[in-house]
Structures are given as C-alpha cells and as structure tokens.
Amino acid sequence: MRLRHIALATTLLGLLCLPAHADTRDIGRDTLPLNDGWASAGSGTTGGSGADSAHVFTVTDRAGLVRALDNGSDTPKIIRIAGTIDANTTDDGEHLDCDDYATDGYSLRKYLAAYDPRTWGSAKLSGEQEAARQASARKQAERVELLVGSNTTIVGLKGAVLKGASLQVRNAGNVIVRNLDSRDAYDCFPVWQPNTGGLGDWKTAYDNIWLTGATHVWVDHVTLSDKGHPDSEEPTLFARNYLRHDGLLDITNGSDLVTVSWSRFADHDKAMLIGSGDSATGDRGKLRVTLHHNEFESVVQRAPRVRFGQVHVYNNRYLVEGDDYRYSLGVSTESGIYAENNAFHTPGHIEVADLVKSWNGSALHQSGTLFNGYPVDLLAIHNAYNSGSERDLTADVGWTPTLHTKIDSAAAADRQVARGAGAGRMP
Incomplete structure (x- = not known):
C-alpha cells in the first residue's frame, strides 16, 4: 500500500512540474466547427491547420511577419504573433511616422491651400500636391499593407497586438484570423474628394482587415479599434472631420462564405461594409456572411452595412454611445x-428607429431584438417612423439561415458576449 501511495505522489509531483504550456492546446491547429456560419459551407474553413513544422512561425516584429506571410503565398502556414508588432517600422525595426513617408514636397499645409473648396471648387483633384500625396501614400502602403495568402492561420499569443497594419486577403481563400x-490602421495621407456627399469629404485608405475577392474566411475573437489615434481627436478641415481610418473589417468585391464570431469592434466610425457599391452586380449570389456573438461598442455606423449579400446577424451586442451615432444595421441594394x-444598449436620445437605415434596400428580417432590455420590432418601428426618404421594408429577405451555432435569447447572448468577445477571451 505504501508503494502505491509513493507512486501516486510521484505522479502528481510530475504533473505539477510540467511546463505551464504543456496542456495548452495549439489554437493554430483549430479549424472552424461544423455549421458555424457561412464559412462552414462546403469544404469548410481550415486555414493553415495542415502546415508542416517548417511553416509554423512565431513572429515578434514586422520583418518576421512579412517573411512568414511569404508575399501571400498559398503554402499552408501558421503564424503566431507575439508581443506588439508595429507595421510602421523599417526592416531594422525603427519607427516611421508620417513625415518619414512624405515625399515630392508634400505637406498638409500646402495641400489644404491648393484644394480649398472656396477656390478649387468641385473639380477632380490634379496638380503637384495631389501627385505628391499619392506618392507619399504609396510609400506608406508598402509598409502597412500585409498580404495574406490562402491556407493561412494567423493567431495572437497572449497579449498580442498588431498596430498600424492592414491585413488584406485578396483573391485568396481558406484563411483564419483569431x-x-x-x-x-492609420492613414497619413487622406484624400479630399470634392463631390462626395455634395459638399465633399475626406477618404482614407486602410481597413484593419480587408477581404476582397476572398472565400472561406473565419475571423474569431479579434479586437478591432482605432486605439491610439481616435478620429474624434482629429481636426475639422474643409468643414469635415479629417478621418484617418477606413473600415475595421470590410468584406467586398465578391468575397463569400465568411464567419465573424466573438469579436469586438470599438471606438470607430464605419465598422463593417459588406459589398462594394450599388452597381457591383457581380456580387449577386456572393457576400454570404455570418456575424454572431460580436460586440459593437461606440461604433457610429456600418455594423454592418450590406449590399447584395445574405448576411445572418445573430446574438450580437451593441453598445451605442456618443452624439454622432448614425445607425447600426444598414440595408442597401x-x-x-x-x-x-440581438441586444442594443443606447443612451436616452437614441430611439429604436435610429438603429436601422436603408438605401435602396427593400427587406429586413428581424426577430427577438432587445432595446435597453425591452423587446422591440425593428422592422415595424422603422416603417412607422422612417423619414420619408427611406422606403418601407418587408420581412421577406428571400432566404433562411441553416448554418449556425445554437441561437440563444438576446438577453443570454448579451451576457455571454460581454464576458467572452474579443482578443484574449478565448475559452
């Protein structure tokens, strides 16, 4: 009996002495579960889970990340990001700011003087300063645009941060980011567009993650924000906010079969655009996207805005803040x-009718919505209180989701998302 006790004690001591990481699963080998949204259709989404040991990388700086991405190659690969990686750095790791990218005589002061609407008017921009802005923008793009190829998994290790980068999945498939x-994703050189919105507006270049022509993509437990340089602190130029950020996650140009789950979108203007434009009829039959168990906090608009796509939006949590809020669900062509x-939390000046906006859209299915804890019918209220500039919407969207995880009540999902959405909160 004593020998048995000694053996048991030795076993327990051995377990206690194992390295802390010994029983930690390798999330880089995870694949999208069955029926977890549109990205599980057909062959599903496996990312780089099949990578051989030579194509499993742990990267700690931009240079290492670029090498691991291998110019968007299709070779199965797993990339683990450790620590903080700043895309605005040289190959030697020295930080770059906007002045380092400026070239050919570009300066914001000269640019504003050249294209002041009071003297330039609404004509298309041309001339020295616009050419210099474009050249400067190309220099920054070479640093911050990071191409992600097919059969790739990118995962953050504990506390991993990617600053200033635009991860771009262009015409590639089977990608996982977790x-x-x-x-x-800060744009040093926004362009003035004189005709946008009638009075002109600033347009920026970079999304934190951009899917363009991408298929079978799973984005899970990520946190996307403007943290570090909020647009709310930027000046007003030409009577418009000088925006420095585009989308947090845009899904455009025929992208298809995408699942976005358990992620946080925070402190941003235009969070998520699904679809390129009203005339992009090649998107018909594509842009099939599932959004579930995500949190949208202090997002002004596009959570999401959709053209053409069949988009399942369930069990999400919306925390609406600020006086500049415009809408959450955008119903477009x-x-x-x-x-x-879905559960919405808003301050007193936001009404249910503000949550939905339509442009050329005709349909919205909604059920089980909570507004500050009370059940509401978004469709009925939108139709009753729309401004007259928007058409009434019907409930028939022409399809019914079949690929999804368990759909909880809005109240239950609200609590789950508050605890579990975002980077660093994986179960």
Whole structure:
C-alpha cells in the first residue's frame, strides 16, 4: 500500500512540474466547427491547420511577419504573433511616422491651400500636391499593407497586438484570423474628394482587415479599434472631420462564405461594409456572411452595412454611445439581412428607429431584438417612423439561415458576449 501511495505522489509531483504550456492546446491547429456560419459551407474553413513544422512561425516584429506571410503565398502556414508588432517600422525595426513617408514636397499645409473648396471648387483633384500625396501614400502602403495568402492561420499569443497594419486577403481563400488585437490602421495621407456627399469629404485608405475577392474566411475573437489615434481627436478641415481610418473589417468585391464570431469592434466610425457599391452586380449570389456573438461598442455606423449579400446577424451586442451615432444595421441594394436575437444598449436620445437605415434596400428580417432590455420590432418601428426618404421594408429577405451555432435569447447572448468577445477571451 505504501508503494502505491509513493507512486501516486510521484505522479502528481510530475504533473505539477510540467511546463505551464504543456496542456495548452495549439489554437493554430483549430479549424472552424461544423455549421458555424457561412464559412462552414462546403469544404469548410481550415486555414493553415495542415502546415508542416517548417511553416509554423512565431513572429515578434514586422520583418518576421512579412517573411512568414511569404508575399501571400498559398503554402499552408501558421503564424503566431507575439508581443506588439508595429507595421510602421523599417526592416531594422525603427519607427516611421508620417513625415518619414512624405515625399515630392508634400505637406498638409500646402495641400489644404491648393484644394480649398472656396477656390478649387468641385473639380477632380490634379496638380503637384495631389501627385505628391499619392506618392507619399504609396510609400506608406508598402509598409502597412500585409498580404495574406490562402491556407493561412494567423493567431495572437497572449497579449498580442498588431498596430498600424492592414491585413488584406485578396483573391485568396481558406484563411483564419483569431485572438488578435488589431488597432490603428492609420492613414497619413487622406484624400479630399470634392463631390462626395455634395459638399465633399475626406477618404482614407486602410481597413484593419480587408477581404476582397476572398472565400472561406473565419475571423474569431479579434479586437478591432482605432486605439491610439481616435478620429474624434482629429481636426475639422474643409468643414469635415479629417478621418484617418477606413473600415475595421470590410468584406467586398465578391468575397463569400465568411464567419465573424466573438469579436469586438470599438471606438470607430464605419465598422463593417459588406459589398462594394450599388452597381457591383457581380456580387449577386456572393457576400454570404455570418456575424454572431460580436460586440459593437461606440461604433457610429456600418455594423454592418450590406449590399447584395445574405448576411445572418445573430446574438450580437451593441453598445451605442456618443452624439454622432448614425445607425447600426444598414440595408442597401438587394441585401438580405437576417437579424435574430440581438441586444442594443443606447443612451436616452437614441430611439429604436435610429438603429436601422436603408438605401435602396427593400427587406429586413428581424426577430427577438432587445432595446435597453425591452423587446422591440425593428422592422415595424422603422416603417412607422422612417423619414420619408427611406422606403418601407418587408420581412421577406428571400432566404433562411441553416448554418449556425445554437441561437440563444438576446438577453443570454448579451451576457455571454460581454464576458467572452474579443482578443484574449478565448475559452
């Protein structure tokens, strides 16, 4: 008996002495579960889970990340990001700011003087300063645009941050991005567009993550924000906010079969655009996206805005803040948003009718919505209180979701998302 006790004690001591990481699963080998949204259709989404040992990388700086991405190659690969990686750095790791990218005589002061609407008017921009801005923008793009190829998994290790980068999945497929804090995809050289919105506006270049022509993509437990340089602190130029950020996660140009889950979108203007434009009829039959268990906090608009796509929006949590809020669900040309059991929290000046906005859209399915804890019918209220500039919407979006995880009540999902969404909160 004593020998048995000694053996048991020795076994327990051995377990206690194992390295802390010994029983930690390798999330880089995870694949999208069955039926977890549109990205599980067909062959599903496996990312780089099949990578051989020579194509598993742990990277700590921009140079290492660029090498691991291998110019967007299709070779199966797993890339683990450790620590903080700043895309605005040289190959030697020295930080670059906007002045380092400026070239050919560009300066914001000269640019504003050249294209002041009071003297330039509404003509298309041309001339020395616009050419210099474009050249400067190309220099920054060479640093911050990071191409992600097919069969790739990118995961953040504990506390991983990617600053200033635009991860771009262009015409590639089978990609997974998980457990990563991606922040401040900051554009040093926004362009003035004289005709936008009638009075002109500033347009920026970079999304934190951009899917363009991408298929079978799973984005999970990421945090996307402008942290570090919020647009709310930028000046007003030509009577418009001088925006430095575009989307947090945009899904455009025929992208298809995408699942976005358990992620946080925070402190941003235009969070998520699904679809390129009203005339992009090649998007018909594509842009099939599932959004579930995500948190949208202090997002002004596009959570999401949809054209053409069949988009399932369920069990998400919306925390609306600020006086500049515009809407959450954007119903645009030929879109089919199927919204189920979402929870909205708003200040007193925001009404239910403010949550939905439509441009040329005709349909919205909604059920199980909570507004500050009370059940509401978004569709009925939108139709009753729309401004007259928007058409009434019907409930028939032409499809019914079949690929999804368990759909909880909005109240239950609200609590789960508050605890579990975002980087660093994987179960």
